[in-house]
Amino acid sequence: MANVVVVGAQWGDEGKGKIVDWLSERADVIARFQGGHNAGHTLVIDGEVFKLSLLPSGIVRKGKRSVIGNGVVLDPWALIDEIARLTKQGVEVSPDNLMIAENTPLILPVHGELDRARESQTGVAKIGTTGRGIGPAYEDKVGRRTVRVADLADRATLESRVDRLLVHHDALRRGLGLPEVDRAALMAKLEEIAPQILPFAAPVWKVLNEDRRAGKRILFEGAQGSLLDIDFGTYPFVTSSNTMSGMAATGTGLGPNAIDFVLGIVKAYTTRVGEGPFPTELQDADGQRLGERGHEFGTVTGRQRRCGWFDAVLVRQTCATSGVSGIALTKLDVLDGFDELKICTGYELDGETLDYLPTAADQQARVTPVYETMKGWSESTAGARSWADLPAEAIKYVRRVEELIQCPVALLSTSPERDDTILVTDPFAD
Structure with missing residues (x-):
């Protein structure tokens, strides 16, 4: 069965949300594979408007599995808020229809603070970020100091990850004139949000490979646009992830042969x-x-x-x-x-x-x-x-x-x- 990747072919805002929602009627699984809650998709269904940032557009359809892949950087607090907003609009979101890859990196409050501090520096050219911490979170991912979804399940691992993270961030914050991170407060926030996120955690790579072997159709949903790609976009005025179709494979744990059709919006x-x-x-x-x-x-x-x-x-x-x-x-x-x-x-x-x-x-x-x-x-x-x-x-x-x-x-x-x-x-x- 065909699997489809949807990517923006300009600077984003091309109308991906509607197209992905329209295509999701033909799909069994809808997977986000990069970006964070800096993305924005607006869906209009029977006159009602749904605004999504992290959740795949297929979430508004019953009987579909929505997936947040490891290529995404996830703000857990933003996700819970988004789920609450959709719930008020009558959309059911539960572990039955939403999975989050266990190896998905988290966006923490320190990332947003760093993002905004950099953008506000005088004498430094602005990139034009949303200030939501996406860039710093991707930096920590490749710097091997990120906190991932799976880490929320084990206190000792979580503490180790946070300590490694703060060695880096406290040094940066001192240079920017910011106070050092309150470690105890950060740990408390993570322990509070953990039970709300962990029920969604799953080995996405395994489940998607099983889905593929079972003949299910997978729709890969990109965020932003190709001209914001970290390698091929108008650098440095770009996002911090690869926004093109090839990322669908590595951002979910499937190989490139899983992609049958690339639809550019x-x-x-x-x-x-x-x-x-x-x-x-x-x-x-x-x-x-x-x-x-x-x-x-x-x-x-x-x-x-x-x-x-x-x-x-x-x-x-x-x-x-x-x-x-x-x-x-x-x-x-x-x-x-x-x-x-x-x-x-x-x-x-x-x-x-x-x-x-x-x-x-x-x-x-x-x-x-x-x-x-x-x-x-x-x-x-x-x-x-x-x-x-x-x-x-x-x-x-x-x-x-x-x-x-x-x-x-x-x-x-x-x-x-x-x-x-x-x-x-x-x-x-x-």
Whole structure:
């Protein structure tokens, strides 16, 4: 049976939540494989809005197993709060439908404090983080000093992990002018939260491998976007994990042969939150119009997103690095009513034309987009559920996007509602 990875193919906020929720009807298991509660997915189901940060989008569907994999960094307090919010909306969350990998690293209060202290330093360029401790938690993971979910079950191990962690953090905090960590208070918090988290703990790698052998369909849900990947994104204005499809395997404990289809989520224009280069950014009436029509505010932070024309160069690049099989093109309806639309087909840099985004930060900041102009459409595409419902110019726009990114459209989303989706290729088709 086919297993599908869903990744954002831009800077995030492409509409992954709706697509994953839509696909989860065909899946048996939905697994998060990287990121933390800096991710934000908004689902609209029968007019009700669900806002998720840590929980996989499949949690709102009954009869599905949701998984938080080892590639995620988990804030246990944020998770419990999120579960409580969903419970009030009538969503049941229990060990029967949610598993957390035992080797998942925890985000502790010290991580958020360090994150925010760094971002507030004067004279230091801001990365634009959410201040939620994701970066410092990943640092501790690779520094071999993290506290993991399984450690909560044994007091002696937990104390040893905390002591190793604090040797590092107390030194950093002194340098930043922060007081040393109150060890007793931290231990008390961990001991208090442990019984709420441990019932969800499981050997996810083992369960998922068994599920796969049993022929169950697995949907791997990514967070953020490929352009925020720690290796291939616009470094250093990136997140602290690998956001591309290859991480689905290592972030859950499956091998790469478990991936059958990679679906890249692509917005019909471009947005970005936070700092960093953005070649097609619009700081004019068109950019403002895109932001207002697209309701471009972050699910987690509420920060206004920067908006610009569709950048085919970047999407072609991310489709290559993530091995995208097909894209889900979202928010086409936001482009309704524009007389003209522009698509970036290349960059100019120092008199040369480039068909990719260079790696060097100074070059990324200096590239200027080369645009192709297309005729817009006045009719509405909102709620379209078949190609016949789309204006001819909208279809031409979609086909041109396919040509430029060298990847076919598998799904087309025309509103936040789950059913307002045109299916071209079912990623789960055998």
